[in-house]
Amino acid sequence: MKNLKLICSSAYSALVTGLATVAVTIYMEYSPAFKVFLTSLTSHHWISKSLGSLILYSLLWFILYKSMGDKNEQQTKRALWSLFVFTILSALAIFLFYVWHFLAT
Amino acid sequence: MEILLAKPVLIGMHLGLAILGIDAFLWLAGEYAAGAQVVRRRIIAAVLGFLGFMGSWVVGGYYYVKFYGPLVKPVIKAGLAPWAHAIAMEAKEHIFLLIVPIAITVLLTTRATESSLRRPTMWLALLLAGMGLAIGAMGFIISAAYRFGVINTVV
Numbered sequence: 001m002k003n004l005k006l007i008c009s010s011a012y013s014a015l016v017t018g019l020a021t022v023a024v025t026i027y028m029e030y031s032p033a034f035k036v037f038l039t040s041l042t043s044h045h046w047i048s049k050s051l052g053s054l055i056l057y058s059l060l061w062f063i064l065y066k067s068m069g070d071k072n073e074q075q076t077k078r079a080l081w082s083l084f085v086f087t088i089l090s091a092l093a094i095f096l097f098y099v100w101h102f103l104a105t
Numbered sequence: 106m107e108i109l110l111a112k113p114v115l116i117g118m119h120l121g122l123a124i125l126g127i128d129a130f131l132w133l134a135g136e137y138a139a140g141a142q143v144v145r146r147r148i149i150a151a152v153l154g155f156l157g158f159m160g161s162w163v164v165g166g167y168y169y170v171k172f173y174g175p176l177v178k179p180v181i182k183a184g185l186a187p188w189a190h191a192i193a194m195e196a197k198e199h200i201f202l203l204i205v206p207i208a209i210t211v212l213l214t215t216r217a218t219e220s221s222l223r224r225p226t227m228w229l230a231l232l233l234a235g236m237g238l239a240i241g242a243m244g245f246i247i248s249a250a251y252r253f254g255v256i257n258t259v260v
Contacts, residue, residue: 014206057206098195
């Protein structure tokens with residue numbers, strides 16, 4: 001049960017981190033000030049995004065693990081499939097955004 | 106240390122570690138597909154995969170920040186295929202950020218003995234391998250665009 005809760009909280013944290021990565025990536029392309037802010041944090045915007053994604057994932061994992069009740073097999077299975085589907089959507093969103101961005105500019 | 110931080114070595118390590126990650130998660134998917142019940146072997150495969158992708162991220166990130174931006178990117182942008190940076194590199198560097206949290210999740214799931222978790226874990230392992238391969242293909246396009254960019258500059 002404890003292991004299932006650990007898996008569930010990790011899966012949802014990874015899912016939300018993926019969506020946040022997409023949002024930050026797209027927003028940064030339209031906000032030079034945000035890019036400058038990210039660069040000022042670590043000397044490079046990509047390093048800030050990399051560390052930010054790890055910190056967000058770890059924080060979410062901790063919060064979800066502490067706040068979630070026990071999880072059963074079915075709920076864990078749903079969390080893993082959700083992660084699978086949303087990862088494909090997140091990766092596609094990033095790729096298609098850059099294709100569109102290149103063609104539009 | 107000087108040799109380790111040389112540009113070709115960094116690219117080689119970035120690629121080699123990514124291949125380790127891809128192969129390890131393919132191995133893990135194979136364990137699930139074959140219905141193998143050896144938890145220890147699953148954990149070894151997932152740990153190797155996680156370490157491979159993590160190492161590839163760190164080494165590739167160092168190369169990207171230190172050398173790609175100042176040396177490679179300007180050549181690609183001025184070359185025959187500026188889209189290699191605008192699409193392939195931009196997508197690659199951001200899609201990579203999705204991989205490590207999923208690898209950790211898969212690593213945790215390898216300990217689970219519940220049979221209904223086998224299928225989604227196998228597909229997540231395959232997704233990790235597939236994303237690694239797609240990112241590798243983008244890396245190949247970027248390298249080729251750089252080579253042709255150099256030729257274009259010289260000619």
